[in-house]
Amino acid sequence: MKKVYLETFGCQMNVSDSERVATSLAASGFEITSIQDSADIVLINTCSVREKAEQKLYNTVGEIRNSRLVKPVVGVMGCVAQLEGETLFKKIAGIDFVVGTRAVGRVVHAIEKVYDGVEQVSDLGERENDYDWSVNDAQRHSPYVAFVPIIEGCNKFCTYCIVPFSRGREVSLPASTIVRHVLELRRQGAKEIHLIGQNVNSYRPKTDSGMELFHGATPFSRLLRAVAATGIERIKFNTSFPRDFHPDIIDAINENENLCNWVHLPVQSGSDRVLKRMKRGHTIDSYFKKIDKLKDSARDVALTTDIIVGFPGETEADFEDTKRAVEYCGFDMAYIFKYSPRPGTPAFEMEDDVTLGEKKLRFIELERVQKESQNKRLQRYLGKKVEVLAERVSSRSADDITGHSTCHKLVNFQGSKDLIGKLVDVRIREIKSNSLFGEVC
Ligand code: SF4
Known part of the structure; x- marks a missing residue:
């Protein structure tokens, strides 16, 4: 089973595209891995809205080229892929395939072509009429x-x-x-x-x-x-x-x-x-x-x-x-x-x-x-009760749970892991610069 590592830059739309690509890859027998070093295929979903995001693609491919003894198959999707198309093959050594923003439904096809020996595979075509928008x-x-x-x-x-x-x-x-x-x-x-x-x-x-x-x-x-x-x-x-x-x-x-x-x-x-x-x-x-x-x-x-x-x-x-x-x-x-x-x-x-x-x-x-x-x-919000979707244990403290309120504030509160996945009423006790802190009420 070939392992695929997917790196996503940019907006929610890119995250969503990556989720659907991962869904189609898993359905076609690929294993999605979070460890880049052992992946057979590295797929980079790119953003071109800001200069830095584009630079990240150049850096990521460079790192792969320099750090791996056996080079994985490297694919680029997303906005940079759409805008640059085949010129990416000339600009950055080590890219095997390029898939545009509306061709993400055919990533599996592009990978298969690479394994069939086709060099520099490029698909900047339109979305299929029967494209599946669902995510596993x-x-x-x-x-x-x-x-x-x-x-x-x-x-x-x-x-x-x-x-x-x-x-x-x-x-x-x-x-x-x-x-x-x-x-x-x-x-x-x-x-x-x-x-x-x-x-x-x-x-x-x-x-x-x-x-x-x-x-x-x-x-x-x-x-x-x-x-x-x-x-x-x-x-x-x-x-x-x-x-x-x-x-x-x-x-x-x-x-x-x-x-x-x-x-x-x-x-x-x-x-x-x-x-x-x-x-x-x-x-x-x-x-x-x-x-x-x-x-x-x-x-x-x-x-x-x-x-x-x-x-x-x-x-x-x-x-x-x-x-x-x-x-x-x-x-x-x-x-x-x-x-x-x-x-x-x-x-x-x-x-x-x-x-x-x-x-x-x-x-x-x-x-x-x-x-x-x-x-x-x-x-x-101070002293107010807000409803929070408890999403995960906080990365800062194992005693805290992190989630978002309906007003989309990041809220941390002390609570048990059993609350994760539930909607919890939290009384706000502290306003921090980019988050709120409270206690279950
Ligand atoms: S052109 Fe860009 S900034 Fe303007 S509405 Fe469209 S996506 Fe938003």
């Missing part, structure tokens, strides 16, 4: 949490982003497929599902007669109600696109207890001038209106975001607008990035005129503003 529970990253893709690709073409080129145009899965998938996950014991996609709320399936059965203003809010009706304990969704964030999504959350109170809505900048150059399709005022609606909601919805500092042409005044936006919105958490040009994107052609020094200073300053605002925001 043994291959999931958690027995209790599952990722469920609902839309892949992106049509938005934000000027800094490579995703529309690496993942292709938006394709939504039929609602009936998604609902069936969730029901199956529930049967397997999953407690929490994450509906995932580059822009989940742009969900727009071509044909799905079942959709009319459900009330709601947009296909995504109808889908949310349909998934909520499966009775699965918790539903989260990620990522949302501000322009397509319809108020009916908030109504759906308010109506269904199992739709969790967490929304990730990337603002990217607080300046209309920069948002326009980024081609985000929203203004800061339209974003604020959505935030106001979320804050007025009956549920205490935790809001998180992504922000880029130092985008080409960003002035001090633009940056001040971003600081004001952070203060206004009161994010529970923000991922802040320093802009770095990605080849192949429209922004790559713009002058990268904010110096690295300025980017660093803006990053530090924005992080300070966010932390200050975050610390104030998180105080609202």
Whole structure:
């Protein structure tokens, strides 16, 4: 039995792709191993959103080349594979096959070709019509949490982003497929599902007669109600696109207890001038209106975001607008990035005129503003009871259990291992910088 080691970089979509690839490999008689040194095949699922992630591919293949006496078969999948294709064979010695983002259903086929003696196997083709989106529970990253893709690709073409080129145009899965998938996950014991996609709320399936059965203003809010009706304990969704964030999504959350109170809505900048150059399709005022609606909601919805500092042409005044936006919105958490040009994107052609020094200073300053605002925001959890899905023993203390609340906070609490896999009420006793600490109540 050949052993396969799978290394995954990047987003939830990549993790989800890897889980399905592992499922198909296991079904075809391969053994999935967590030990790279003894693997016959090393498969690297790549990300190209940030420079560092791409660099990791170069380093990983280099390490394999230098450290192993008998070289394993090396395959590359994911965004770098899709964008670079066969040029990867020339750029990095030691790669045997390359599989694009929509060809992941044929990884087994590519491996078989390599063992048949075919050199430099490349498959950048389209997804099969009968592609199986399900994941064997043994291959999931958690027995209790599952990722469920609902839309892949992106049509938005934000000027800094490579995703529309690496993942292709938006394709939504039929609602009936998604609902069936969730029901199956529930049967397997999953407690929490994450509906995932580059822009989940742009969900727009071509044909799905079942959709009319459900009330709601947009296909995504109808889908949310349909998934909520499966009775699965918790539903989260990620990522949302501000322009397509319809108020009916908030109504759906308010109506269904199992739709969790967490929304990730990337603002990217607080300046209309920069948002326009980024081609985000929203203004800061339209974003604020959505935030106001979320804050007025009956549920205490935790809001998180992504922000880029130092985008080409960003002035001090633009940056001040971003600081004001952070203060206004009161994010529970923000991922802040320093802009770095990605080849192949429209922004790559713009002058990268904010110096690295300025980017660093803006990053530090924005992080300070966010932390200050975050610390104030998180105080609202102190003394409160939150429901936590107990996921595993904490890596820091064998006495503690780690899990996530419905507002997607990392929560640690003292408790027995028997609680793992259960929904536990925890009283929050301490607010830490990136987590909460409490006790079972
Ligand atoms: S919405 Fe913009 S940032 Fe998000 S994946 Fe699409 S192009 Fe990239």
